[in-house]
Amino acid sequence: MKKGFAVFAAALCIALLAGAALAAPPADRPRLSVRQFDNKAGCGIPAAAITEMMTTELFKSGLFNLLEREKLNYVAEEIKLGQSGLVDESTAPELGKIKGAQYTMTGAVTLFFYNDSGGVVYLPGVVGGLLSHTAYVTLDIRIIDTATSEVVYAAAEQGAANQTAGGIILPIAAFGAGKSGGLLATATRNSVIKHVETMKTVNWDR
Template identity: 35%
Template sequence: MNQRIKYGSALLLALAVASPVALAQDGGKPVIAVAEFKNETSAGWWGASVGSDLAGMLSNEMSNTGSFRMVERSKIQNVLEEQNLMASGRAKASNAAQMGKLAGAQYLVMGTVTSYEENTKSTGGGLSFGGISVGGKSESAYIAIDIRVVDTTTGEISYSRTIEGTSKGSGMSVGVYRGGWGGSLASQQNTPAGKAIRAAVVMVSDYLDCVMVRQDGCEAKFNAQEQRRREKTSGALKLD
């Protein structure tokens, strides 16, 4: 057994002993870890650190709700590096549960960017060419994120949902992101992509707060949004 394997085994054992899920529960708040986001699109703004940046943004947003206890990103990153369970973006729920449990979390949130579209066009005599616009312009962006929440005790997916964020013109469709911008995403803060990302992050946080903590009837709003999303998606397919 080489030194790296010995070190990895010792680290995982230490995390499991020092941070058992049973001891991580505090005041009834769910203890959550957020894994690095994955990307299945050709979005030009996606860079090497964006997956980690998005995980950090969602962690901050969820922490700001006051409804969750968030596992430190450094702890989940240590487990990720040693276990390498999420490298392909297709980890089994049981493996993801193991990773979350070792990090001392009751639940592990996994996000995948599955769709991104951006449109810039001229309005009122303005011109748009090669991504550079002069004069009046209308900008919009759309992002869809698939969210899975894995119970680290059972290894089952407790919650799953596709969350959409859109920006139109100078505004965005939902929420106001309350965290800061950093890393590879810092340059996108005031772009259509940035506005759509903020909208999606807020919506993911609000959704998890609703279904995991509040459970006060707010689910109806999200169920209605999901129904509209499914109808819009299926309506785009024309069958002979």
């Protein structure tokens, strides 16, 4: 019994140390900005919501210090207000303090499909058939070194989701109502998580 507990404790320590190693101290993390993803899979695709989902998962991962770019106008408004004299000078944001990004992420939604038919569907450009009553989302992601324009990460990851697999259906309004919308949201998150897990294997110390 004691031996089994010792083995479990050792395994737990190793897992905790591995997790700590993945999450670098904030000062050492590379700075990354995320641009809104493009929609290349048809009309009505919630590209903005997918970008937000990616941003959230990246933040949770601790891989990067994330820099806002898509809503930078709100930051500019705060700086402008601080310069107006209406705000306490000791708390007003200063000009010229916005950090530059070492990397920027671009992305495209290249597949966003729910097969509601009773059989397998084959789509042009998609390897293999798409199973019935299953949602599929593919995200093509690039990360670019802003100093050199070098592409340091490029990958396409597909996420899938269906009720029969026992997966959790995410009820996110932007992805549509009902089961299909929930499955598409879940498939999207699965694709996002695959990307983030792959990014953990990249050496970002450049």
